[in-house]
Amino acid sequence: MALLEVQQLRAGYGPIEVLKGISLQVDKGEIVAIIGANGAGKTTTLMTLSGIVPVRGGSILFDGQDITRLPAYQIVSRGLAQSPEGRKIFPRLTVLENLEMGAFTRNDPQGVQADIEKAYHYFPILKQRAKQAGGTLSGGEQQMLAIARALMSRPKLLLLDEPSLGLAPMIVLKIFEVIRELNRDGVAVLLVEQNARMALKLAHRGYVLETGSITMSDRAETMLNDPRVKAAYLGE
Ligand SMILES: Nc1ncnc2c1ncn2[C@@H]1O[C@H](COP(=O)(O)OP(=O)(O)O)[C@@H](O)[C@H]1O
Ligand SMILES: [Mg+2]
DSSP states (O other), rough: OEEEEEEEEEEEEEEEEEEEEEEEEETTTTTTEOOOOSSSSHHHHHHHHSOOOOOOEEEETTTEEEEETOHHHHHHHHHHHETTTTTTOOOTTTTTHHHHHHTTTTHOOOOOHHHHHHHHHHHHHHHHTOOOOGSSSSSHHHHHHHHHHHHOOOSEEEEEEETTTTOOOHHHHHHHHHHHHHHHHEEEEEEEOOOHHHHHHHHHHEEEEEEEEEEEEEEHOOOOHOOOHHHSSSOO
16 A cells, blocks of 8 residues: 655756656555666655655655645654755754654654654664764764654654765664664655665665656566666666
């Protein structure tokens, strides 16, 4: 069953049209990857779904409801949260305060407390660093914090923008393991990655985005073996 259903979505910046009418779907329980070259429009896609970049055309259905022109905070409170490219944690706030910021749409302090513990369960290092300023964390820890902060709104769908960017392979493996665990616990994931191989190994299905258009969509396993994907995105 479709959790997210995007139809003919268009968005851009000023005179530049970036998304030229893209359609995609994420089902309940799925991990879906969007792969594509630098500048293809991956970040713009996630920012538009989150209500940060304005929609110029098309529609976004989430959990059966039209969220196409809702303000960002209402989209978050309906269960769609993003971990942005480049982490964008609050460097002067502590790890714990960063997590609390992720719960800004909620008014159930006990539930929030329980979810902080849950975040620490997924990323134990964050508990050790709870009182440290976010800016003092390593890149990998900041990525973990960005994901954990997004989880604080109890999302049904988690949008992840380049979670592997700039991180050592060991750390990337660890983060991808947690993404898989989150998914097993019921969170659907829409993952944007330049690391196409890792993304397609993790995902159930994938899309290729090329200069603002979806040019391919298939089961991730099929895409991993597709000669065009191999040549263009897997360096084979
Ligand atoms: N804030 C912005 N203002 C103007 N152009 C932008 C902005 N953000 C991105 N772009 C342009 O939109 C296109 C898609 O960018 P982006 O969505 O960041 O791609 P990707 O995440 O796939 O690398 C690029 O040509 C980029 O230069
Ligand atoms: Mg990007």
